Amino acid sequence: MTTPSTARVRLTVQLLGVLAGVGVVGGCVRAPQPPPPPAPSGRPGLVVLSDVDPRIHTDIRYATAHNFVGRPVDGYPEPLCLLTDAAAAALRRVQDAALATGHSLKVYDCYRPRRAVDDFLTWAGQPGGQQMKAEFYPRVAKSDLFEQGYLGARSTHSRGSTVDLTLVDVPAPEQPGYVPGQPLVACTAPRDRRFADNSIDMGTGFDCFDPLAHVASSQVDATARRNRELLRRLMTDAGFVGYDREWWHFRYRDEPWPDTYFDLPVARSSAG
Known part of the structure; x- marks a missing residue:
């Protein structure tokens, strides 16, 4: 009672x-x-990919003017590929498997700071600034890039375990440098007409904001489909997950920072 x-x-x-x-x-x-666990210290333990595997080629486009905004992107003072140690180790395993097929990996972008994503967001909301439209988004309006999923207000790249990449033959053909102001060709054009990237034919160029770049597009030829399938198989076998709208985009499934978006610059000083 x-x-x-x-x-x-x-x-x-x-x-x-x-x-x-x-x-x-x-x-x-x-x-x-x-x-609760302590808050992240602000340093995700990034490594420089070329220190982990110097065999992997790099072409860090956002540190240059050869990208969809037409200038170096905020947060890229150095043309480096930074990744978490786990993702870099997995990518080394992919490189071993790729070499067995007569190919090598080439990365376009790896860790991407939040300030770079904010730079994209600001650019997308401003009038003009479309000097690279003819190459990178010839059939999509600039104002639709976020709505159609080609850009996002947050990016998995900022968590340090996502990479944009392709395959090149071994030995890799020489690639001419991009000259600002040179005539542009649509990324959807046949391989022998678009920018002379030394990638094997994936059906479009890198960062091609177009339905033709969707992984399952039926509009690319059989060679491009086989090459996309090879890249996806190599990556998924090593624990990466692809993105259906971009044949080049892969996230390491067991990423160590799945909910944290970092803003360290892309520089060697950010490693460690």
Whole structure:
């Protein structure tokens, strides 16, 4: 039987428990729960991919003017591929498998700071600034790039375990440098007409914001389909997950920072 005085004692215990952050179950005091894990220190433990595997080619487009905004992107003071140690180790395994098929990996983008994503967002909301439209988004309006999923207000790249890449033959053909102001050709054009990237034929160029770049597009020829399938198989076998709108985009499934978006610049000083 519960007396009024007992009820008052139980209520007092419950109130004290709430104030102290202690749980009360059935009138009994429950032990305090362990504190939440500490907040990230701000350094995700990035490594420079060329230190992990110098065999992998790099063509870091956002550190140059050869990208869809037409200038170096904020946050890319150095043309480096930074990745978490886990993703870089997995990519080394992909490179081993790729070499066995007579190909090598070539990366276009790896870790991408939040400031770069913000730069894209600002660019997309401004009038003009479409000097690269003819190459990178010839059939999509600039104002539709976010809505159609080609750009996002957040990017998995900022978590350090996502990479944009392709395959090149071994030995890799020489690639001419991009000259700002040179005539542009649509990324959807046949391989022998678009920018002379030394990638094997994937049906479009890199960062081609067009349905033709969707992985399952039926509009690319059999050679491009086989090459896309090869890249996807190599990557998924090593634990990466692709993105259906971009044949070049892969995220490491077991990424160590699945909910954290970092803003360190793409520079060697950000490694470690």
